[in-house]
Amino acid sequence: MKNFRLILVLATIVMTAVSCGPKKTQKIKEKIPYKMLVVYYSQTSNTKAVATEIATRLNADLEEIVPLEPYENDFQATVERGKKELEEGVRPKIQPLKVNVADYDIIFVGYPIWFGTYAMPMWTFLDQVSLSGKKVVPFCTFGSGGLESSVRDLAKAQPEANILSGYGVRAARMDAMPQEIDQFLKAGGFIDGQYTQLGDFTEQQAVSEEETAIFEAAVGDYPMIHAKAETAGMRAIPGGKEYLFIASDLPREDRPDMPLGRMKVYVTVLNGKAPVFTRVVR
Ligand SMILES: Cc1cc2nc3c(=O)[nH]c(=O)nc-3n(C[C@H](O)[C@H](O)[C@H](O)COP(=O)(O)O)c2cc1C
Structure with missing residues (x-):
């Protein structure tokens, strides 16, 4: 049983090493x-x-x-x-x-x-x-x-x-x-x-105050996004972090007929740089 566990642990380490980090392509x-x-x-x-x-x-x-x-x-x-x-x-x-x-x-x-x-x-x-x-x-x-x-x-x-x-x-x-x-x-x-090869995002969790601030800094001045971040996941990327926010549209006074929905917003935070959103998926 002990050996079996050891094999499982070793296999997990090997699989993790294979699935993340630098990869070489076959042209x-x-x-x-x-x-x-x-x-x-x-x-x-x-x-x-x-x-x-x-x-x-x-x-x-x-x-x-x-x-x-x-x-x-x-x-x-x-x-x-x-x-x-x-x-x-x-x-x-x-x-x-x-x-x-x-x-x-x-x-x-x-x-x-x-x-x-x-x-x-x-x-x-x-x-x-x-x-x-x-x-x-x-x-x-x-x-x-x-x-x-x-x-x-x-x-x-x-x-x-x-x-x-x-x-x-x-x-x-x-x-x-x-x-x-x-x-x-x-x-x-x-x-x-x-x-x-980027790893997976961590599981979505209710946003912290810090994450809300990151979301708002990233989308704040973009006129087409008027939304509230609800949950977030995160992963490491070269030189920083990437967040995946799930956000909900907030009602807009200037577009009362606009249907409200949810969206995924990808935000990159490179070390020492301001957060930027890279894409929105509706
Ligand atoms: C008529 C029109 C509709 C557009 N609709 C969208 C849109 O639905 N979503 C979006 O993200 N950008 C939209 N854009 C922005 C363009 O996709 C963006 O500026 C693009 O980089 C322009 O590419 P180009 O320089 O190769 O023409 C729209 C732009 C135009 C002119």
Whole structure:
């Protein structure tokens, strides 16, 4: 019995050592010479920056989706046009693609989040092509979040595609993007090298005063989040900590009709730096 316990303890130590900390990837490319394409739409260049970073790191082909009638260089005008198109199921016409997606094995598909899903020109692209049997890697940029909901729509639009884990970054955190893309591409096996495998969050517990202050510092001045943190879990990340808060919307005087719900808010606190939220999942 004593020996059995000892074996169990040793096995747990070994498994923990294997599941956390630095990992080395096996590069997909070396196994089979995959052909890779990065295709993206970007209105204000955030997604373009991510697309360019990925294509450069992978030496992949890069293709931009260009609407025939460009969106105005004005946020409110884009919101009005985009909302109307989304509600009416309009697909804005796009320029013919210079590449044939059928020629590629792995296709990185990038877009800004509009109204919780991919931007309208991406709807047109996804109507025009077949990603059936392709490995598809979604990536996006957003104000607060939307990778998960856009990937659900992507899976509906291309049910035969093999959609792999995606990457999303807040427009306000573009400076963190190159390093995150490095880790993302290594973790996915697209490039060689060491990456850090993060552990699990601790179990959700009622927030402490300190955690409430961290949550408020992270989301305080972001106009789209008006919420109260209820519970939190935490994990170590290189150079600091990451929190996963479960928060509830608070009623808003300026938007009395807005449905109230709950959300997950991811917050990073790097040593010596102010807390920042990295994404909201509704
Ligand atoms: C019409 C429109 C709708 C948007 N909707 C959302 C949204 O629902 N959620 C969000 O987090 N950000 C939203 N944003 C912010 C964009 O996703 C963000 O600014 C993105 O980085 C823009 O990417 P781009 O520079 O590649 O165009 C919206 C922006 C626009 C113009």
